[in-house]
Amino acid sequence: MRKKILAANWKMNLTQSEAESYFAAFNSEIGEVDDVEVVIIPSFTTIPALVSASEKMPSIRIGAQNMHWEKSGAFTGEISASMLRALFVKYVILGHSERRALFGETDEIVNRKVRAALEAGLRPIFCIGETLRERDAGKVEEVLSRQVRLGLEGVSQKDLSEIVVAYEPCWAIGTGRTATPAEAEQAHAYVRSILTEISTATVADRIRIQYGGSVKPDNTEELMRQKDIDGALVGGASLDPRSFVRIIRRAEAALK
Ligand code: PEP
Numbered sequence: 403m404r405k406k407i408l409a410a411n412w413k414m415n416l417t418q419s420e421a422e423s424y425f426a427a428f429n430s431e432i433g434e435v436d437d438v439e440v441v442i443i444p445s446f447t448t449i450p451a452l453v454s455a456s457e458k459m460p461s462i463r464i465g466a467q468n469m470h471w472e473k474s475g476a477f478t479g480e481i482s483a484s485m486l487r488a489l490f491v492k493y494v495i496l497g498h499s500e501r502r503a504l505f506g507e508t509d510e511i512v513n514r515k516v517r518a519a520l521e522a523g524l525r526p527i528f529c530i531g532e533t534l535r536e537r538d539a540g541k542v543e544e545v546l547s548r549q550v551r552l553g554l555e556g557v558s559q560k561d562l563s564e565i566v567v568a569y570e571p572c573w574a575i576g577t578g579r580t581a582t583p584a585e586a587e588q589a590h591a592y593v594r595s596i597l598t599e600i601s602t603a604t605v606a607d608r609i610r611i612q613y614g615g616s617v618k619p620d621n622t623e624e625l626m627r628q629k630d631i632d633g634a635l636v637g638g639a640s641l642d643p644r645s646f647v648r649i650i651r652r653a654e655a656a657l658k
Contacts, residue, residue: 410640465493483522574615
């Protein structure tokens with residue numbers, strides 16, 4: 403049984419004091435969380451404050467939005483995996499479509515980052531997803547297959563089960579347009595079939611595949627009821643603590 407994982411990708415939003423206010427509101431609403439895993443992923447500057455604020459909340463993890471693949475060196479402005487580990491970060495988003503589209507990250511770069519993260523003991527939230535143009539051209543499977551195979555090349559069977567895959571169709575990110583549960587499930591099932599090809603059915607069955615793209619409280623439950631959807635990566639709707647708590651509650655409701 404794969405434990406569902408709900409992650410809040412704050413992107414470049416919330417200063418440290420705004421994040422602390424967010425966390426206080428989130429903390430007062432969230433109550434017990436046993437059946438799902440929750441990850442909050444702020445900007446780098448806010449990680450230490452949130453790690454210490456979440457110390458007494460074992461089911462809440464703090465993640466990072468990016469990292470460099472090298473261990474150290476002359477890479478001005480970059481952050482390494484060991485720097486994140488030293489802050490007790492557990493998850494790191496890699497290959498987000500905004501990094502691919504705006505910062506030129508290729509499948510090869512994403513692969514270097516995935517391997518460096520795993521080597522340092524971090525769990526990648528490895529993002530994949532097609533653009534609208536690729537979907538309209540009937541290339542969804544071709545794109546997903548390429549991104550999975552190249553992005554996870556050289557990753558051991560043991561490390562593969564540490565990875566969380568986030569299927570995020572680019573046309574659904576920040577647009578208010580969500581994939582239907584059937585569209586999302588079809589893509590997730592296909593991704594799992596590729597994961598089976600590059601590993602084994604047992605390993606692929608353990609890997610969690612999140613859906614991302616305009617997830618909101620109202621569409622969470624139906625998405626989470628799909629067989630191969632194991633959680634959500636939430637952008638815009640995670641910036642309001644009450645809305646993120648409602649998303650977590652709808653995900654828990656989908657388990658019943
Ligand atoms: C994201 O950036 O990962 C995302 C899914 O954003 P949104 O929920 O705003 O579409």
